[in-house]
Amino acid sequence: MVLPAGSCDAHCHIFGPTDVFPYAPDRTFTPPEAPKEDLQRLHRRFGFERAVLVQSACHGTDHSALLDALASGDYRGVALVTPETPDAEIARLHEAGVRGARLHFLPHLGPAPSAGTIEAIVGKIVPYGWHIALHVAGNGIAEHGERVCGLGLTVVVDHMARVDLREGLGSAAVTALRRLLDTGDVWVKLSGADRLATAPPSLADSVELMRLLIAHAPERVLWGTDSPHPNTHGFDPDDADLVDVLESFSDGDRRRLLVENPARCFGFGS
Template sequence: MSGSLGSPKTPGWLDWYENPSEPTFRLPPGTVDTHCHVFGPQAEFSFAPERKYTPCDGGKEDLFALRDHLGVARNVIVQATCHGADNSAMADAVRSAGGRARGIATVRPDIAESELLALDAAGVRGVRFNFVRRLVDTSPADDLLTIAKKVAPLGWHVVLYFESVDLPELEGFFGSLPVPLVVDHMGRPDVTRPVDGPQFTRFLRFVEDNDVWVKVSCPERLTVTGPPALHGDLHGERHDELHGDLHGERHAYTDVVPFARRVVAEFPDRVLWGTDWPHPNLTGHMPDDGLLVDHIPHVAVTAEQRHKLLVANPMGLYWPGEDF
């Protein structure tokens, strides 16, 4: 997983977990992981010169191995910021999946129609707009609106990555986009605030008032209490000390659960789930992807909610008209 064949990894980079545990929760047939990435491998797909970080390798073979280990049927592969607007690694992974993957690209406003059509043929179904300041220098609204207008005729959508504190200044622009919207990681709420407080309620009303889907994903990015917990009593212990030794009910990221449950309860037909593998830019801990699967029944508490979250909703968005 090193970057020895190219640029060295960012100091302190946390590599993805090579031996994830076996989930105790069995994913329903047809489950879609709607948020994952590929990093290179760097020897084949170079990273963008303007990138903010240099990750370890995490290529398509590693992603597909995780897919099969967890019992996932299909993936939606989101362009990683370390690759900039060169979508080669993502598109190659989508094409290599044999119809079991879709892609989300990063493009520039001057992209030619022919390039968009080529990406569409490869399986790309959307573009990502990143508003997280530590990951991108700027997100100019005029350029992004130009991109949205170019992809609208293809039936694509826009994936939005932002932090909850920035929603008030962004929601007017978001509402002007002429395409459906998909929000990453529940808009990154501050989970130390009340779930029924004004900040998260504003996000939910934004979802209600617009054509928005929400990814109930990345509890490991949002948590303050941290992983893992067994029967609610193991907060603060190291993941690698407990990996493979958790029996019975596995429950982590408990402070994120009320937020995810509220989204699933209010918008059962517009929620999606994803692993975020290979988990870029984490500094506190690297999650066990098996434990992330076991987080699902804590936030989608009925079989009907879980089927919509994991199968029906993503299939309708990314493979409309196809059987589960």
């Protein structure tokens, strides 16, 4: 399949190389190295011309690897910001192409941010018009979504909120995600299909959720590989299988997912 011109991988990572960009000493996981050259080869293979590089928790708040990668392509970034991040660092990240700050609500990535922490982070990024990248799982979108999405910023929900598809498409989590999309200020990444699949390597149930979300909010859906797939817990997906999922959608939907929506959400071309 030939992807549309200007296609964007809206969620991917850089890991290392650790002799140049060491992992954080207090990291909660240690992935294999996956430097920017690996990601660029992957993108050339499939025809992605743009990408959103998401700072990994294994690098903590040291954005050196991210900044290095952002300088080498048509990229935008998502950072890990704390209340202690200097304002000058936020300005430097913005100048380099960072357009969002990620909040984790997953125990394996560390403690969830407190209300005070979130308020401080929002205060730092509001002047730059950044979005909040919301990373939740299970019923997390129902538990945390309204609070985060009520902060007055654009919110991008990672990996279809990592809902538990064993509970079906009518679950409380899927319902909460759809309700948040109705606000008009929330976007969702149709990434992490392998994480949600209940019977891998089949991605059929994840694709059904994608179809539901595309139909519900076609103007605020994005698509990403999540390469190089950290913390997959036993199932290591083939990126070709993930890209093949795009054939399930119409030409118009693919263009919105890969070109038009990411251009608006992340400011490509501006």
